[in-house]
Amino acid sequence: MKNKINTLIIAFMLMMTNVFAGAIRVVTTTQDLKSIAQLIGGDKVDAFGIATGYQNPHFVDPKPSYIIKLSNADLFVTVGLDLETGWSPSLLGSSRNPKIQKGSPGYVDASIGVQLQQVPSSINRGEGDIHIYGNPHYWLDPVNGKQIARNICDGLTRISPENKAFFESNLKSFNETLDQKIKVWNAQMLKYKGTKVIAYHNEWCYFENRFGLQIVDFLEPKPGIPPTPSQLVKIIGEVKSNSIRLIISSPYFTTSSSDVVAKQTGAKVLTLATSVGAFDSIKNYFDLFDYNINQLINTLK
Amino acid sequence: MIRKILIFPVWLLFAHHSIGQVDSLASDSLLLLQIQSQLQNNTPIPAQPRTSPSNNPDMSVIGDFRTTYQDNQNRHFDANLAETEFSFQSVIDPYAKADFFYSVSRDAASGEFKGEIEEGYLSTLSLPFHLQLKAGKFKQQLGKINSLHGHAISFIDKPNAYVRFFGEEGMNDEGLSLSWLLPNPVFFQELTIEETDGPRESPSFSRSTGNHYLTLIHLKNFWDLTANATLELGLTGITGVNYTEKSTQIGAVDLTYKWKPVQMNTYKSFTFQNELYWSRATFDSTEVNALGFYSLASVQVAKRWFLTGRYDYTNKPSSAKFVEQAYSATLGWYATEFQKIELQGKFTSANEADEENNFKKEFTQVLLRWVFVIGSHGAHQY
Numbered sequence: 001m002k003n004k005i006n007t008l009i010i011a012f013m014l015m016m017t018n019v020f021a022g023a024i025r026v027v028t029t030t031q032d033l034k035s036i037a038q039l040i041g042g043d044k045v046d047a048f049g050i051a052t053g054y055q056n057p058h059f060v061d062p063k064p065s066y067i068i069k070l071s072n073a074d075l076f077v078t079v080g081l082d083l084e085t086g087w088s089p090s091l092l093g094s095s096r097n098p099k100i101q102k103g104s105p106g107y108v109d110a111s112i113g114v115q116l117q118q119v120p121s122s123i124n125r126g127e128g129d130i131h132i133y134g135n136p137h138y139w140l141d142p143v144n145g146k147q148i149a150r151n152i153c154d155g156l157t158r159i160s161p162e163n164k165a166f167f168e169s170n171l172k173s174f175n176e177t178l179d180q181k182i183k184v185w186n187a188q189m190l191k192y193k194g195t196k197v198i199a200y201h202n203e204w205c206y207f208e209n210r211f212g213l214q215i216v217d218f219l220e221p222k223p224g225i226p227p228t229p230s231q232l233v234k235i236i237g238e239v240k241s242n243s244i245r246l247i248i249s250s251p252y253f254t255t256s257s258s259d260v261v262a263k264q265t266g267a268k269v270l271t272l273a274t275s276v277g278a279f280d281s282i283k284n285y286f287d288l289f290d291y292n293i294n295q296l297i298n299t300l301k
Numbered sequence: 302m303i304r305k306i307l308i309f310p311v312w313l314l315f316a317h318h319s320i321g322q323v324d325s326l327a328s329d330s331l332l333l334l335q336i337q338s339q340l341q342n343n344t345p346i347p348a349q350p351r352t353s354p355s356n357n358p359d360m361s362v363i364g365d366f367r368t369t370y371q372d373n374q375n376r377h378f379d380a381n382l383a384e385t386e387f388s389f390q391s392v393i394d395p396y397a398k399a400d401f402f403y404s405v406s407r408d409a410a411s412g413e414f415k416g417e418i419e420e421g422y423l424s425t426l427s428l429p430f431h432l433q434l435k436a437g438k439f440k441q442q443l444g445k446i447n448s449l450h451g452h453a454i455s456f457i458d459k460p461n462a463y464v465r466f467f468g469e470e471g472m473n474d475e476g477l478s479l480s481w482l483l484p485n486p487v488f489f490q491e492l493t494i495e496e497t498d499g500p501r502e503s504p505s506f507s508r509s510t511g512n513h514y515l516t517l518i519h520l521k522n523f524w525d526l527t528a529n530a531t532l533e534l535g536l537t538g539i540t541g542v543n544y545t546e547k548s549t550q551i552g553a554v555d556l557t558y559k560w561k562p563v564q565m566n567t568y569k570s571f572t573f574q575n576e577l578y579w580s581r582a583t584f585d586s587t588e589v590n591a592l593g594f595y596s597l598a599s600v601q602v603a604k605r606w607f608l609t610g611r612y613d614y615t616n617k618p619s620s621a622k623f624v625e626q627a628y629s630a631t632l633g634w635y636a637t638e639f640q641k642i643e644l645q646g647k648f649t650s651a652n653e654a655d656e657e658n659n660f661k662k663e664f665t666q667v668l669l670r671w672v673f674v675i676g677s678h679g680a681h682q683y
Contacts, residue, residue, distance in 0.1 A: 052528075054564045061561060063531060064489040064523040071431050071482055080351050086638070093398060096482055098427035103395060109351055116349045125639065125675075133351055224637060226604055252564055 022046070024160055027073040027100075029084045030057055031276040032139045033110055033148065035285045037077060040153050040170045044163055045075075050088075053277025054251040058129070058224075062087040070095035073106070074159050077152055080111040083136035108155035110148045114138050117205050128222030140274070141206035142182050142289050149174050181286055185211070185293050192300050198235055198267070199248045200227075200258060203274065207292070216242055219249075219257050227257040239265040246299060250274045270299050358391030358399075361676030365452050373649075373664035381407050383670070384451065386419065390677075396427045402450070419450075419473065431482035441472040442480070442493040442519035443537050444555040444576045455572075455599050455609045456631040457645045457668040462593025462615035465625070466505050466551065466578045472539075474500045474515060489523035499541055505549050505580060505618045506541040515541035533557040547583035549618070570601040580618045591616035607633040613649075625651040639674045 023046040028034040034049030041047065048069050051057045057079065070076065070091055078088055092101060099106040116134030123132050138144045153171045157164045193212035200219045208215050217238050221231040238244065239261060247258045247269045258269040272292045273282050282291050365384040370377055389401045404419035422437030440448045446463055459469060476497030483490035495517040499508035506515055522534045537553040554577045561570040577594035593615035600608050613627040629647035636642070645668045654660040 052563050056567060059567050061566065063525065064491070064521070064533075065525050065531075067482065068489055093424065093426070094433070096426075096428065096431045096433050098395070101395070101426055102392070111351055119349060129637075132353075134349060252567070254565070254568060 024074045024156065025072055026075045026077065026156075027069050028077040029060075029079055029088055030139075032285055032288065033077045033079065033152070035276045035283075036145065036149050036174070037075075037152050037156075039174050039284065040149055040167055041156055042166065042170055044160065044166065045156070048073075049277075050091075051275070053273070053275040053282065054279075056250075056252040057083055057275070058086065060084070060087045062091045064094075066091050067094050070100065071097050073097060073100050075106045075108060075155050076100035077108040077110055077155065079136055079139065080109040081116070081133040081136035081138075082131050105158040106155070108151055110151050111136070111138060112151050113147045114144050117209065118202075128220070129224030135202065135205050137203040137274070138206050140204065141210040142178055142185065142285075143210060144206065145178055145285055146175050177286065181289065185289055188293050188297055192296065195246070195300060196242045196244050197246045197248055198239060198244055198261070200250060200253045203250065204248060204272075211293070215248075216244060219247070219261070232257055232260055235261050236264045239267050246270055246296075248272050251278050268299055270295055272296075358389040359677035361388050361674055362386070363388070363450075363452055364673045365670055366673075367457070367668060367670045369669070370667040371664070373658045373661045373666070375659070383407065386450065386452070388676075392426070393423065397423050397425050399423050419470075431484070433480050433482075435478040435480075436476075438473065438475045439478060441474060441495055441497070441517055442478065442521070443467070443472045443517065443539065444535055444553050444578075445533075445557055445574060446576065447471045447473075452672045455607055455633055455643075456597070456611060456629065457643055457670050458629070458647065458666075460576070460595035460597075460611065461613035461625055461627050461649070462578055462595055463576070465615045465617050466580060466591075466593055468500075468503045470502065472500065472503070472517070474498060476515070488525075489521070491521040493517075493519040493521070495519075505543060505551060505582065506539075507544040507546075509542045509546060511546065513542040513546070515539065529562045530558070530560045533559075543582055543584065543618075545584050547585065549580060549582040551578055551580045553578045568601070568604045570599075572599040573597075574599070582618050584619060589619055589621055591618045591621050605635050607631075607635065609633070620653075623651065623653050623655070625649065625655075641672050642670070643672075644669050 024041060024044055026034075026037045026041065026045045026047040028037055028047060028049045030051050031049040031053040034047045037045055037047045050066055050069075051060045073095075076092070078084055098104060101107060116138065119134035120130055120132060123130060139148060149171055153167045156167050189211040194214055196214045196216050198217055198219065199215050202218055202220070202223050204213075204215060207213070217235055219227045219231065219235060221228055244265075245267055247261060247267050249255050249258050249269055249271045251271055251274065255269050255271065261267060262269050272295060273279055273288055276282050276285055276288050279291065282288050363386040364382065365386075366381075367383045368378070368380040371379070383406060385405045387403045390399070392398045399422070401421045402419040403416065405414055405416040407414050418438055420437070420439050422435050422439040425434045428434060442448060446454060446459065447467070451459070459471070463471065474497035476495060478493060478495040480491055480493040483492060497515045497517070499513065499515045500506050501508050517537065517539045519535060519537045524532045526532055533556070535555040537555075539551045539553075541549055543549045556575045558573040559570070575594065575596045578592070580589075580591045582589050582591070595611055595613045597609060597611040602608055609631040611629045613625070613629075615625050617623045627647055627649040629645055631643055631645040633641055633643040647666045647668070648663075649658070649666070650663045651658070652662070654662055658664060
C-alpha cells in the first residue's frame with residue numbers, strides 16, 4: 001500500500017516537473033511581441049499576448065485569468081520602460097512562477113539595446129504621464145524590431161539551448177525580410193518626408209523619426225490628460241497656420257476631439273494601428289507597417 | 302518509507318536552486334554576447350537604464366482628505382485628513398517580495414493622530430506547485446472589499462454590514478496565508494487558507510487569551526464571460542472566538558460582475574458587486590445568527606466620471622433584532638491615476654437607537670473626499 005502511494009507521488013511529481021516536454025510557452029504583454037516571438041520561435045513556441053492589438057497597453061486590466069497563463073509560462077516578454085507598470089508587475093507577482101520573474105532566464109525585457117528617444121532629464125508628474133526611462137513606443141520603428149527579435153531569440157535560447165540554431169536561422173530570415181520591407185517602406189514614404197501632422201497621444205516619435213514625419217503637436221495637452229477646449233483652439237490655429245492635412249489617432253482613443261479639429265480645418269483624422277491585431281488585416285509585425293504606410297500614403301496623396 | 306516521502310519537498314527546493322544556477326550561467330553568456338557585440342560596433346551606446354539603479358523600495362504617500370456633514374453627530378461639519386498612507390514595496394531577493402503600508406489616521410473628535418502598520422508582509426515568489434505563502438500582517442482574503450485599501454474603492458464609507466461585522470479596519474490580522482492556484486484548465490480558481498493570531502479590534506472576533514486562533518478559508522472563482530465581461534464568485538469561511546472567548550463562525554459570499562470593453566476600457570465600464578455575511582456567534586449562553594449584505598452598481602459615465610449606488614442591510618453580530626438599512630450614491634471625478642474627488646450622500650435608518658449613531662434612528666450624511674498620491678506608480682487591482 002505504502003509502495004503504491006509512493007509510486008503515485010513520484011508519478012505526480014514527474015508529471016509536474018516534466019510539463020516542459022511540449023512547446024515553449026511564451027506570454028508577451030503585447031501582440032507585437034507575440035508576433036515576433038512566433039516568427040522567431042516557429043513551431044517550437046506556443047505564444048499568448050495579453051493586451052489585444054486595439055487596446056491601450058498602458059491600461060490593461062490585470063484579470064486573474066492572465067495569472068493562469070503566466071503561471072505556466074516558460075518565457076515572459078515585456079515592452080518594459082514602465083509601459084506596463086500598472087498591471088504586469090502585479091500579474092507576475094501572483095503568477096507563482098519563479099522562471100519568469102525579473103532577473104530569471106525566462107524574463108525578457110524587449111527594450112534592451114534599443115536606442116531610446118525622449119529620455120527625460122528630470123521627472124515631474126506636473127508634465128503628465130512621463131515615462132522616466134524614455135518613450136516606450138519603440139516597436140513602432142521597424143528597425144527596433146530587429147533588436148526586439150534579438151532579445152526574444154536570446155530569451156528562447158536561454159530556455160531551450162538545443163534549438164539555438166533554429167532560432168538564429170529564423171532571426172536571420174526575420175531580419176532579411178524586415179530589411180527588404182524597410183527599404184520599400186522608406187521608398188514609399190520618401191515623397192512625404194517632412195509632412196507635418198498632429199497626433200492624439202505622444203506615442204509616434206519612433207515612427208515619426210523613421211519615416212520623416214513631423215509631429216507638430218498633440219491633442220492631449222500633456223501625456224495622459226484628455227484634450228481641453230483651449231488645447232483644441234491652439235491645435236486648430238497650428239493646423240491652419242501650417243496647412244496640416246492629417247491628425248493621427250489610435251484605436252483606443254475617442255475621435256470626438258480630433259473630429260472637432262477636422263471639422264474646423266478640413267484636416268483628416270486617421271486612426272493608425274499601434275499594434276499587431278489593431279485591425280483584422282494586421283496579422284503580424286510586417287503587416288503593421290504595411291497597413292500604416294498604406295493608410296498614410298492613401299490619405300496624403 | 303514515510304521518511305522518503307518527507308524528503309521530496311526538500312529535494313524540490315534544491316531542484317529550484319539548480320534552476321537559479323542555470324540563471325547565472327545564462328546571464329553570464331548574455332553579458333558576454335553584449336560585450337562582444339559592443340566591441341565589434343566600436344560605437345559606445347550611451348547609458349540608457351531600463352530600471353532605476355537604486356536599492357530603495359518603491360515608495361508612495363497617499364493622502365485622503367475629507368469634509369463631512371453628519372446629522373447624527375452634535376457637531377455637523379468636520380474637515381480632516383482622514384488618512385495618510387506610506388507604502389514601501391520591493392522584491393527582497395529572488396525568492397520573495399515585501400509590502401509595507403504604514404497608515405496614520407486622525408480621530409475627528411479627539412483630534413489625535415494614530416499611526417499603525419496597516420500591512421507588513423512577505424510573499425514568496427518561488428514555491429513549487431503554484432503555491433504562494435504570505436507571512437506578517439495583511440488584509441485577509443475575505444470577499445472583495447476587505448483586501449482593498451480604503452482609497453481604492455469607488456465610495457467613501459465602508460458598507461454598513463462590513464463595518465458592523467468586521468469593523469472599520471476590517472479583517473487585517475497577523476499570521477500566515479497560503480494560497481494555491483488550482484490546476485483548473487477551464488477557469489481561474491484560487492484557494493487560500495489563513496491561520497492568524499486573532500484580531501484585537503473586531504466586533505466579531507477577538508484575540509483569545511487561551512489557545513484559540515483564527516482560521517479563514519477562501520475560494521476565489523473567476524470566469525471570463527466574454528472579452529469584455531467577467532464574473533467572480535468568492536466563498537469564505539472564518540472561525541474564531543469572540544470577546545466572550547466563545548466561538549464565532551462567519552460564512553461570506555461575494556459575487557461581482559464587471560463589464561469593461563477592451564478597446565475603450567478607459568472610457569466606459571460597469572460593475573455590479575455584492576457581498577453577504579452570515580454569522581453564528583455564541584455569547585456566554587445565547588447564540589446569535591446575524592446577517593448583513595450590500596449590493597452596489599457602479600457606472601463609468603465618461604472617461605473621468607464614475608457614479609455608484611449602494612444598498613446596505615445589516616444586523617449586528619451580537620443582535621439579530623437590530624436591523625439597519627442605508628442608501629447611498631457617490632459621484633467620483635478621477636483627474637488622473639494619481640488624484641480623485643468623490644462626493645457621497647447617504648441616508649441610514651435603523652429599527653433601534655444605537656449609541657454609535659448618537660441614539661438616532663434615521664440620519665443623513667454627506668461625505669466629500671480628495672484622494673491624492675505621490676511617488677511610485679501603484680498597481681491597479683481587478
